[in-house]
Amino acid sequence: MISATLMAQIEQKLPPSCRQEAAVLSSVMAGAVSELGIPTGVSNRHVHLSQQDIEALFGAGYQLTPIKELKQPGQFAAKECVTIVGPKGSIQRVRVLGPARPQTQLEVSKADCYTLGIKAPVRESGDLTGSADALLVGAAGYCHLDSKVICAQRHIHMSTQDAARFQVENGQRVKVRAGGGCGVVFEQVVVRVSPSYALEFHIDTDEANAAGIRSGEDVYLAR
Amino acid sequence: MISATLMAQIEQKLPPSCRQEAAVLSSVMAGAVSELGIPTGVSNRHVHLSQQDIEALFGAGYQLTPIKELKQPGQFAAKECVTIVGPKGSIQRVRVLGPARPQTQLEVSKADCYTLGIKAPVRESGDLTGSADALLVGAAGYCHLDSKVICAQRHIHMSTQDAARFQVENGQRVKVRAGGGCGVVFEQVVVRVSPSYALEFHIDTDEANAAGIRSGEDVYLAR
Numbered sequence: 001m002i003s004a005t006l007m008a009q010i011e012q013k014l015p016p017s018c019r020q021e022a023a024v025l026s027s028v029m030a031g032a033v034s035e036l037g038i039p040t041g042v043s044n045r046h047v048h049l050s051q052q053d054i055e056a057l058f059g060a061g062y063q064l065t066p067i068k069e070l071k072q073p074g075q076f077a078a079k080e081c082v083t084i085v086g087p088k089g090s091i092q093r094v095r096v097l098g099p100a101r102p103q104t105q106l107e108v109s110k111a112d113c114y115t116l117g118i119k120a121p122v123r124e125s126g127d128l129t130g131s132a133d134a135l136l137v138g139a140a141g142y143c144h145l146d147s148k149v150i151c152a153q154r155h156i157h158m159s160t161q162d163a164a165r166f167q168v169e170n171g172q173r174v175k176v177r178a179g180g181g182c183g184v185v186f187e188q189v190v191v192r193v194s195p196s197y198a199l200e201f202h203i204d205t206d207e208a209n210a211a212g213i214r215s216g217e218d219v220y221l222a223r
Numbered sequence: 224m225i226s227a228t229l230m231a232q233i234e235q236k237l238p239p240s241c242r243q244e245a246a247v248l249s250s251v252m253a254g255a256v257s258e259l260g261i262p263t264g265v266s267n268r269h270v271h272l273s274q275q276d277i278e279a280l281f282g283a284g285y286q287l288t289p290i291k292e293l294k295q296p297g298q299f300a301a302k303e304c305v306t307i308v309g310p311k312g313s314i315q316r317v318r319v320l321g322p323a324r325p326q327t328q329l330e331v332s333k334a335d336c337y338t339l340g341i342k343a344p345v346r347e348s349g350d351l352t353g354s355a356d357a358l359l360v361g362a363a364g365y366c367h368l369d370s371k372v373i374c375a376q377r378h379i380h381m382s383t384q385d386a387a388r389f390q391v392e393n394g395q396r397v398k399v400r401a402g403g404g405c406g407v408v409f410e411q412v413v414v415r416v417s418p419s420y421a422l423e424f425h426i427d428t429d430e431a432n433a434a435g436i437r438s439g440e441d442v443y444l445a446r
Contacts, residue, residue, distance in 0.1 A: 111334055122435065185410070187406050206429050210432070211433070212345065
């Protein structure tokens with residue numbers, strides 16, 4: 001049996017092209033439940049906007065301009081960006097994701113919270129009661145987000161077929177092992193199942209940095 | 224047996240004063256090896272300077288001004304700050320830690336690397352060969368850091384007595400469980416033993432954010 005320390009040493013000597021193979025081996029050694037990989041999607045700070053807020057920020061009747069399809073069907077990165085303003089600082093060039101949603105939701109990392117001077121709770125998407133506030137500034141105006149700012153709870157999108165394959169169900173909390181020999185096990189990862197979802201492990205930039213992983217790299221369910 | 228999910232729900236309803244108790248319980252449930260807590264020290268970006276670089280940055284014959292003792296005996300935060308400049312961006316007000324060392328070493332997070340536009344490897348302190356470069360600017364001058372920038376490998380400082388108590392030895396890699404019900408298990412945490420060390424789990428801001436922990440909170444060795 002290769003020890004985790006030896007594995008980490010071996011991994012350091014592998015060419016970058018072998019990174020994924022090393023991650024599988026490390027995860028199996030660390031007690032992964034399944035060798036089926038789940039691709040990671042690292043979410044940088046972003047905002048989903050209601051049509052009303054789109055118009056407040058960009059003008060009456062304004063429509064978002066899609067520039068890149070996201071992995072989740074129908075979702076896209078828009079050309080439009082906003083500035084987030086908090087009591088302590090601001091963050092420019094924050095991407096708007098489309099299409100418009102019934103409710104505006106700003107998703108930031110904890111590092112962003114320090115920059116802005118706000119305390120956004122870790123929440124599942126849509127669970128906004130008592131969440132944080134911020135000011136958004138767009139090309140044509142601004143809007144105040146009252147209880148609409150969260151740090152997104154890490155989660156996995158799965159189709160119904162994928163949920164069956166992994167033997168998990170909607171709402172279940174699972175552990176996920178991420179990274180190569182110097183990895184991290186994330187607890188309390190929420191499984192979100194919908195027929196239309198593409199398989200994807202969603203984490204924020206703090207979490208990706210801590211595990212040393214990037215978008216597209218596979219992670220594994222752990223015991 | 225309380226499930227991890229139920230524990231997380233219970234924890235959300237606890238007053239902040241019970242946070243530490245909840246973390247102990249969660250860690251034991253997650254398979255912690257020991258209930259002996261290890262206090263966390265979250266390291267923001269900082270630099271250790273050689274006397275030569277102190278003089279290049281602050282003037283001939285300059286001595287650092289201690290303003291706060293750190294937990295590790297003899298170490299201090301200095302009044303002096305520097306600006307880090309990379310090819311893509313710069314970071315101001317970066318704390319200098321004292322006393323002067325034989326070799327300058329800048330420790331940043333991966334998030335900082337993105338800001339600066341550099342690729343600092345994850346390394347143990349002192350292991351600088353082939354590490355990253357940056358420019359440091361001080362009140363009286365600047366110096367170029369050639370292969371002196373790392374992301375510090377997470378580690379635990381322990382006295383000889385603490386190492387015996389935890390049944391680990393210098394250089395050993397251990398797993399550490401951090402956080403409450405929504406925690407993280409960090410793999411490949413290096414144990415560093417010296418008679419003079421104070422017990423402390425050192426991580427950077429990315430790692431602290433991912434686990435939802437702050438300086439002073441206890442973590443636990445895990446299986």
